[in-house]
Amino acid sequence: MITVGHLINGENRADAARTQDVFNPATGLATKQVALASKETVEEAIAAAQAAFPAWRNTPVGKRAAVMFRFKALLEQNSDKICQMIGEEHGKISHDAAGELQRGIENVEYACGVAELLKGEHSKNVGPNIDSWSEFQPLGVVTGITPFNFPAMVPLWMYPMAIACGNTFVLKPSERDPTATLFIAQLLLEAGLPAGVMNVVNGDKEAVDVLLTDVRVKAVSFVGSTAIAEYIYTTANANGKRCQALGGAKNHAIVMPDADMDNAVNQLLGAAFGSSGERCMALSVAVAVGDDAADALVAKMSAAMQSLKVGVATESSNDFGPVITRQHQQKVVGYIDSAEADGCKIVVDGRHPQIAGYEEGFFVGATLIDGVTASMVSYKEEIFGPVLQVVRVNTMDEAMQLINDHEYGNGTCIFTRDGEAARYFSDNIQVGMVGINVPLPVPVSYHSFGGWKRSLFGDLHAYGPDAVRFYTKRKTITQRWPSSGVREGVSFAFPS
Numbered sequence: 449m450i451t452v453g454h455l456i457n458g459e460n461r462a463d464a465a466r467t468q469d470v471f472n473p474a475t476g477l478a479t480k481q482v483a484l485a486s487k488e489t490v491e492e493a494i495a496a497a498q499a500a501f502p503a504w505r506n507t508p509v510g511k512r513a514a515v516m517f518r519f520k521a522l523l524e525q526n527s528d529k530i531c532q533m534i535g536e537e538h539g540k541i542s543h544d545a546a547g548e549l550q551r552g553i554e555n556v557e558y559a560c561g562v563a564e565l566l567k568g569e570h571s572k573n574v575g576p577n578i579d580s581w582s583e584f585q586p587l588g589v590v591t592g593i594t595p596f597n598f599p600a601m602v603p604l605w606m607y608p609m610a611i612a613c614g615n616t617f618v619l620k621p622s623e624r625d626p627t628a629t630l631f632i633a634q635l636l637l638e639a640g641l642p643a644g645v646m647n648v649v650n651g652d653k654e655a656v657d658v659l660l661t662d663v664r665v666k667a668v669s670f671v672g673s674t675a676i677a678e679y680i681y682t683t684a685n686a687n688g689k690r691c692q693a694l695g696g697a698k699n700h701a702i703v704m705p706d707a708d709m710d711n712a713v714n715q716l717l718g719a720a721f722g723s724s725g726e727r728c729m730a731l732s733v734a735v736a737v738g739d740d741a742a743d744a745l746v747a748k749m750s751a752a753m754q755s756l757k758v759g760v761a762t763e764s765s766n767d768f769g770p771v772i773t774r775q776h777q778q779k780v781v782g783y784i785d786s787a788e789a790d791g792c793k794i795v796v797d798g799r800h801p802q803i804a805g806y807e808e809g810f811f812v813g814a815t816l817i818d819g820v821t822a823s824m825v826s827y828k829e830e831i832f833g834p835v836l837q838v839v840r841v842n843t844m845d846e847a848m849q850l851i852n853d854h855e856y857g858n859g860t861c862i863f864t865r866d867g868e869a870a871r872y873f874s875d876n877i878q879v880g881m882v883g884i885n886v887p888l889p890v891p892v893s894y895h896s897f898g899g900w901k902r903s904l905f906g907d908l909h910a911y912g913p914d915a916v917r918f919y920t921k922r923k924t925i926t927q928r929w930p931s932s933g934v935r936e937g938v939s940f941a942f943p944s
């Protein structure tokens with residue numbers, strides 16, 4: 449069985465002392481193993497990144513950008529192969545994998561323009577013959593820790609810009625679907641990146657804890673579940689590191705009585721069940737305003753769900769695939785059970801999908817639950833599966849209060865034809881990313897991505913302009929060249 453290893457100082461390495469199975473979630477079979485890095489292995493990766501930093505920092509920014517241009521071309525040339533790797537370990541259907549990769553490539557494109565983004569600020573004559581400017585210097589060794597659900601895109605949110613800004617990087621991908629992530633990182637070498645600038649260590653908590661505590665690591669970007677995000681943020685901060693830690697979500701869509709209901713249903717189908725609901729921006733709660741809207745939504749939604757196809761990644765007519773592990777499958781089914789026990793109506797029940805030939809796969813069918821209320825565990829917690837919950841309220845303010853009261857604040861959406869209502873919603877809702885008739889308002893690469901409340905710990909969002917600030921520190925220089933023969937006397941007053 450193949451063991452997926454690490455990339456350290458330009459070389460592939462395996463760390464055989466501890467390994468973990470990697471599954472094909474469609475068959476339920478272990479197909480590979482992944483090496484779990486020891487403390488020493490992670491320290492070696494950090495040392496490689498540290499050694500590569502001085503030369504990379506001083507490499508002209510245009511040359512750093514040129515690597516990104518070649519990297520983008522290689523990603524496009526290898527896209528089919530990458531999507532296949534994602535399908536085999538994550539289970540997402542090829543068209544969905546292609547979408548994730550494309551959104552990742554767009555971050556590389558943005559990093560290609562790094563020279564423009566690092567220009568800095570200049571002021572002449574801030575005092576007599578004194579000029580001042582601010583520049584943005586790289587931090588040194590920075591690290592990224594990423595989740596299973598976007599093995600291509602989320603790492604690409606991080607290291608292209610970090611590296612383009614002159615940092616060196618150690619990535620710790622998800623141990624559940626590591627192959628595509630490692631393959632993509634290796635393409636950077638082919639694109640001409642010097643060895644040691646980009647390193648990948650596979651592993652678990654043992655590897656992460658080294659990255660959080662080693663004094664040579666200057667900044668930590670994390671994406672994953674909220675409990676771990678909070679741990680990463682507090683530990684990184686306690687160790688003097690800059691940190692951005694993006695966590696979990698529970699994204700609500702308000703369906704107003706005036707919404708184009710057929711359009712809302714179509715949008716909700718993709719946003720709730722696409723990628724088996726394993727997206728941090730998945731719309732998992734529909735808040736219907738008024739019983740008429742709720743009844744229409746449930747009737748049309750349940751009818752449309754009859755034709756959804758859950759199955760294997762390689763069959764492009766499938767709408768979505770399995771969830772990531774057997775344990776997660778049981779967890780999702782457990783949430784549906786708990787909603788039923790709480791008195792909800794399971795309008796469409798996906799707990800027992802029949803996928804011919806894949807009986808051992810980790811499949812959950814699309815599920816629609818009506819009559820959900822704010823006190824239920826299945827409402828409070830992130831399910832992260834193909835489950836859409838319907839909450840019924842009487843007014844838009846009630847719907848907004850529900851969203852504002854929720855622990856998470858990642859994404860949200862309103863379906864309406866009323867511009868005034870939409871404007872009031874976007875202005876007052878306590879959520880970081882807002883859609884108006886747009887179900888998955890994932891910002892494009894030249895904006896930044898991040899939730900509010902317990903969906904993000906830290907100040908700067910991921911990718912886009914915030915990434916340039918996150919991966920650099922400002923230095924402000926004030927300069928005077930006294931003319932020969934002219935010298936000022938001593939002054940003890942504060943300069944003004």
Ligand code: NAD
Nearest residue numbers: 594595596621622652653656672673676694695696697728
């Ligand atoms: P996870 O938190 O289990 O794992 C994320 C990373 O943390 C992995 O690399 C994992 O190895 C590491 N990790 C896990 N346990 C750890 C521990 N105890 N100590 C140190 N490191 C640990 O998340 P997941 O299941 O891979 O991903 C799904 C979660 O990620 C969902 O909650 C989803 O909402 C969230 N997510 C959020 C965003 C966002 O942008 N806000 C994007 C994608 C996914």
